[in-house]
Amino acid sequence: NAGVTQTPKFRVLKTGQSMTLLCAQDMNHEYMYWYRQDPGMGLRLIHYSVGEGTTAKGEVPDGYNVSRLKKQNFLLGLESAAPSQTSVYFCAIKAGVGDTQYFGPGTRLTVL
């Protein structure tokens, strides 16, 4: 997974609970991304960051917040989890514009 780690690997939440997913990289890349993947679908972009201290919304940002306080870490937060957020979450990194994205192993989240 090209030096991209995700924590935790699995999590079960109850509706209304909060949690934070951590993506960490050891490659010093500027760009980091959070995606979600639902059954039978491709990945959809939630939020992304083009450098330390920056964040921006992707295609499906509602219900999520992110922070990139350190270059190595990109955090994805769910303030009040909903069943619709049951999904597999993937983090990705990229060195620069037009480069390959490298993905982490994923976090499988179930919201009951």
Place this chain on the structure above:
Amino acid sequence: SQQGEEDPQALSIQEGENATMNCSYKTSINNLQWYRQNSGRGLVHLILIRSNEREKHSGRLRVTLDTSKKSSSLLITASRAADTASYFCATDHTGTASKLTFGTGTRLQVTL
């Protein structure tokens, strides 16, 4: 949404045969990338083709890009059972801060 479409959605072939999957997109791209995903796992980058390239090879993989038709194809030659996976195309669109837009994927089954 700029999400691309892949064709076919599912493909079943025998070992040794070639597998071809297609991807179409809607707006101008910087590059197009193909990824493989084994069941329940993260995405593995296969190949990247830039908008000024027409064909690229990597081992048993051959990718073509036709920007006039806004389409790409991935050919896997002499397929093996280990090639069984889902394959996704992802487009890096011009002026989108290098965000990737994923297709819905082709599920390839290679039988012995």
